[in-house]
Amino acid sequence: DDKDMQKATGVLDSYGIRHLCIGKPQDERALLLTHQDKDYLLFIDYLRDIWFESSYLLDRKQSGEACAKKRFLNYKKQPIRYRFPKEFKGTLNSYGLEADRRKPTGIKAAIIREKGVNGDREMAYSLYLAGFDVKDVHMTDLTSGRETLDDVNMIVFCGGFSNSDVLGSAKGWAGGFLWNDKAKAALKKFYARPDTLSLGICNGCQLMIELNLINPEHSQKATMLHNDSHKFESQFIGLTIPENNSVMFKSLSGSKLGIWVAHGEGKFNLPEGMENYNVVARYAYRSYPANPNGSPDGIAGIASADGRHLAMMPHLERAIFPWQCGYYPENRRSADEVTPWIEAFVNARRWIEQHKK
Template identity: 40%
Template sequence: MAAALVRVGFKVWDVTMQDLLSGKVDLAQFRGIVFPGGFSYADVLGSAKGWAGSILFNKTVKEQFDRFYARSDTFSLGVCNGCQLMAMIGWVGELSADNTPNIVLKHNVSERFECRWSTIRIEKSPAIMLKDMHQSVFGVWSAHGEGQFTFKNSSVYDDLVKNHCVCLRFTDDEGNPTETYPMNPNGSIAGTAGICSKGGRHLAMMPHPERCDQSYLWPYMPPSWQHFQKSPWEKMFRNAYEWCCS
């Protein structure tokens, strides 16, 4: 993830939760936060619950995150475990008064950890990182055991669709959103694979664009694409950099 960001021009700091909890680092100095994949706190309580708890139930850290989210010059990206976290802390979707999220990532319908090359479609959305990429259909790595988007009620999903916040969907071989396994590795409704905030600055996605931001990392690419030296996923990171510079 750090390499993908450095390639497009970002200066990257590796910040741990302990750095924030100890006061060693303050989020005020950053323009972007990326929550990468990986099993935070071993996921012993479920997808990203331990990670989210260390934010929501520490007053100082929670205030830092709230201030960062409220700024108009910041963006965030959550991938896989980071996607689960962003739902848990309400950076996509919302939290109730008791910190209960209205979007939760649950176990894959297959009840297995799914690591595979999947196909996604980028939908029209306000997501700044997906600017000029809508209607694109191409491959991406996915690797997760709890990637099924579930919603507190149907109106939550309907509201996301209405506001064009469902920005990524797993597709079948024809490029159509699907719930069919294994094209959809987790069973999310209508192939939901990524959600952004209404303003577009915050993006949470289950697939791993950083694992295929260079063309040599693709296990398959259409023959007509093989002369390209760049992966289309690099544009996502470049969009974020250009947004920060604008």
């Protein structure tokens, strides 16, 4: 506005910098240019379509006509909208957290890694910030028997490309558990305990589905399929958290939040019927590209029937701070220290504090 203009020009004048006003912001999505006594009205949405058309023509060769056309038609129809939890204050203090904590809390979480996993650092920090003492466990620790998971209450399978996804996403990683007696026994014992939680993100989600850790009671095992676009999808999208009974996401029910996705095989194939799954996260829009993989009903994450074990494709650990987000509401961008995603990790720690044996 004029007040801001005066302030800006005042600063320039104070330093003796010559300046010229060449434009002013306006509410309409159009640019009005004046040159040599002629006015030119340029409509932004129309120009965006022209700019995007080249990408669409190239995308047809990668994704095929159907997905490329959907991306071209929907990119401007799928805005990311936020709806924050009612009690969310955006501060570390509101959760009783300290960023510089050095004393152990006694609540242990283990990050389980395999060759090619790359999301362990962000996940370790998210857990640490939420009050966990974080332990690094490589698959060789489990297969050799050096690690038994007896002293941890939460395990996390991180995202990445385990074994380069050579045999399919997480197939080789799953084999490390299925065909090694020590690793298999440690995992089975962990899931048999009533005081444990687990989380699988992206490649970790694919692993949990492959090992049937979410719904072992089902006669038909769920699977993860290639994205409908037949290519790796990486973007910042909107996620909706429905009413659910999961440990980590229950308090976020009704929220709409932004989050990152980065995967090639993220489409849930749920053979038992939707009513038999505990859906804890859905993409904000059912159509591509906001639904990046074509999952039925926009499903992005599911939990076990008791809510203790959660598998999801999007990366909440990559969006715990506003500055990590591709978009965050302007009125909260500077004020919030953390996003609501940190609450999921805090919920996990608090549950363990109440149920730890």
